[in-house]
Amino acid sequence: MANRQLLLADRVYVELVRSLFVNVTPAAIMAVAFTLSVVLIAQETGDSLSTALGVAGVIAISARLAVTIKLRKRALSSSFDAVEARRLELLFLVPQLGFSCALGLFSGHVILTDAEGQPLMVCLVVGFCAGIAAGSGLRPPIAIPCMAAASVPSALAAFAQLDAMSLATGATILAFLYGGVQSVTNRHGAAVVGIGKRLTSGSLARRDPLTDLPNRLALREHFDESVVLNGTKGFVAVHYLDLDGFKPVNDAFGHATGDTLLQMVAQRLSGIIRSEDIVARLGGDEFVIIQFGLESPADAALLPERAESAIAQPFLIDGERIRISTCIGTATAKAAQSHLELLMREADENLYAAKRRRRPVAAASA
Numbered sequence: 001m002a003n004r005q006l007l008l009a010d011r012v013y014v015e016l017v018r019s020l021f022v023n024v025t026p027a028a029i030m031a032v033a034f035t036l037s038v039v040l041i042a043q044e045t046g047d048s049l050s051t052a053l054g055v056a057g058v059i060a061i062s063a064r065l066a067v068t069i070k071l072r073k074r075a076l077s078s079s080f081d082a083v084e085a086r087r088l089e090l091l092f093l094v095p096q097l098g099f100s101c102a103l104g105l106f107s108g109h110v111i112l113t114d115a116e117g118q119p120l121m122v123c124l125v126v127g128f129c130a131g132i133a134a135g136s137g138l139r140p141p142i143a144i145p146c147m148a149a150a151s152v153p154s155a156l157a158a159f160a161q162l163d164a165m166s167l168a169t170g171a172t173i174l175a176f177l178y179g180g181v182q183s184v185t186n187r188h189g190a191a192v193v194g195i196g197k198r199l200t201s202g203s204l205a206r207r208d209p210l211t212d213l214p215n216r217l218a219l220r221e222h223f224d225e226s227v228v229l230n231g232t233k234g235f236v237a238v239h240y241l242d243l244d245g246f247k248p249v250n251d252a253f254g255h256a257t258g259d260t261l262l263q264m265v266a267q268r269l270s271g272i273i274r275s276e277d278i279v280a281r282l283g284g285d286e287f288v289i290i291q292f293g294l295e296s297p298a299d300a301a302l303l304p305e306r307a308e309s310a311i312a313q314p315f316l317i318d319g320e321r322i323r324i325s326t327c328i329g330t331a332t333a334k335a336a337q338s339h340l341e342l343l344m345r346e347a348d349e350n351l352y353a354a355k356r357r358r359r360p361v362a363a364a365s366a
Contacts, residue, residue: 010082012192017085019138019191020092021075024068026131030124031061034103036126041110041117049331050109057102065093093142102150108153111169112160122169125154129180137184138191144181151177208281210259211266219280223290223340236338237300238331240347241307243285244355245324253320260317261324268310272303280305290342297332304328327355 038054041047075088107121129147136143158170206218214222243265250258262285269287271277279289292326294295294300311326329351331343 013082014085016138016188016191017089018075020089020136020142021068021072023135024065024072026135027061027065027068028129030128031058031065033127034058034061034124037120038106038314039118041114042115045110045114047109047113048115050106053102053106053109057099057106060095060099060102063326064092064099067091067095089139089142096136096142097146097149100128100132100146104150104153107150108157111154111157111166118158118166118169121139121154122173123363125150126176129176133180133183133187137187140184140188143184147177147180148185162269206268211263211281213266213270213287214278214280216280216282219278219288219290220340222278234295234299234335235297235332236335236343237291237294237297237303237339238343238347239289239291239300239303239307240344240351241287241289241304241326241328242351243311243324243326246285249322249324253317253322257317257320258320261315261322264315264317265311269307272306272310288347290340292335294332300330300332304330327358329354 034054035058038051038058042051042054048273071088071091097120103124107125110117110121128150132146132150155173155177156169158166158173161167206215206221207213208215246258246261249261262281265285265287266279266281269289273279273289274291276293277289277291279287281287289303290304291300306327308326313325314321314323316322329347329349331346331350333339335344
C-alpha cells in the first residue's frame, strides 16, 4: 500500500510539473512589456544601474522563454518519471527565479530614483505576480519565491519614500503578494486532490485486475504517446506471447494456482523490459510487449530470448515447482510507419506459425 501511495505521489508530482510548460503566452507578454519598460526608463533617466538590472532581466526572461519552448514538447508528453520531472522543474526554475530577482531589483531601484516610473513598475510587478499565480501556481515552491523576489524589493523601496502615497503603494504590493500566496496555496491543494482522483480512476480503468499490468486500453494510449509525441525515429517491435502448459496447470493445481502463476509471469516479464517499453496482459495467458526506439529490426530478437529464459525458470507456488514455457511471435516496423493493430495482428500470426513449428510443452512439477 505504501508503494502504491508513493507511486501515486510521484505521478501527481509529474502532472504538477507538466503544468509549468502548458502556456508560454504570459511569459512572452511579460518579456515584451519588461523590455519596453527597460528601454523607456533608460531613455528617460540614463541611469546605468537600472539599465544593467534591466539587461539582466531581459537575458533571464529570454532564457526562461527559450527553456520553455525547447522543453515544452517533452514536458507535455507522459513518458517521463519523477526524476525527469525534477530535472525539468529545475531547468524551469533557474531562469524564472533569475528574472524574478532582476525584476524586483529593477523595479525597486526605479521606484527609489524615478517617481514618474513608479506606476509602470507597480503594473509590471503586479502583472508578473498574477501571471506566476496563473501559470506556476500548481507548484508553490516555484511560484511563492518568485512572487516574493519580484514584490518585496518594490514594496521596501516604496516604504522608503515615507510619503503617504508611497506607503500606500508598498502596502498594496504586499497585500497583493499575500493574496497571491493564499491563492497559490489553495489552488495547489485542490489540484493535488483532483489530479490524484483522476489518476487513480484512470489507473483502475487501465489496469488488469489480476496482474496489475496495463490492459489493452493502456497499451493503445502508451503506443500513441510514445510514437506520436516522442517522435518517429527508429523501429517499433511488438511481441505477442502466450504460455505453453498453462491450461494443464489449472487442471492439475486449480484456478487459484493458475492465477498466482499469471501474477508471477507478469512480474518476470516486467523485469526484462526497458523503462521506455511496456508489457500488457490482454486476457487469459496472452501478453504483449512493445519496444520503442530500436535501431534495427534485428534488435527485436533479443527480447524473446530473455522472455523465454525468464519463463522457463521454475515457479514455486504452495510448495510445488511448476514449469511452463512460452511461445512468442514478433512484428517490427519503422516507427514512422507503425500501426498498433497491424503490428499486433502480424505478431499474433507469427506466434501461431511458431507454435505450429514445434510441439507444445506440457506443464510439469518437480
